[in-house]
Amino acid sequence: MPTTLPRVKPTVAKEINKILFQLAKRDQMSVSAKTLELLKQAIEIEENITLIKLSETRERKKKQPTRFS
Numbered sequence: 001m002p003t004t005l006p007r008v009k010p011t012v013a014k015e016i017n018k019i020l021f022q023l024a025k026r027d028q029m030s031v032s033a034k035t036l037e038l039l040k041q042a043i044e045i046e047e048n049i050t051l052i053k054l055s056e057t058r059e060r061k062k063k064q065p066t067r068f069s
Contacts, residue, residue: 010035020034020035020038023038
């Protein structure tokens with residue numbers, strides 16, 4: 001039965017393709033499943049970086065002295 005999930009077809013360099021196949025084989029999963037797993041991890045890392053930057057910005061603002069006019 002065809003899936004209703006949206007499709008993404010990235011074009012990757014030969015070396016990345018080779019690594020994806022090796023990782024998928026090692027983990028006994030399809031290349032598609034491995035690619036999805038890696039994409040999810042990358043998105044989580046990006047989200048963490050954004051939250052860290054936001055936190056650092058808030059901390060810097062907190063440490064600034066309050067000025068009264």
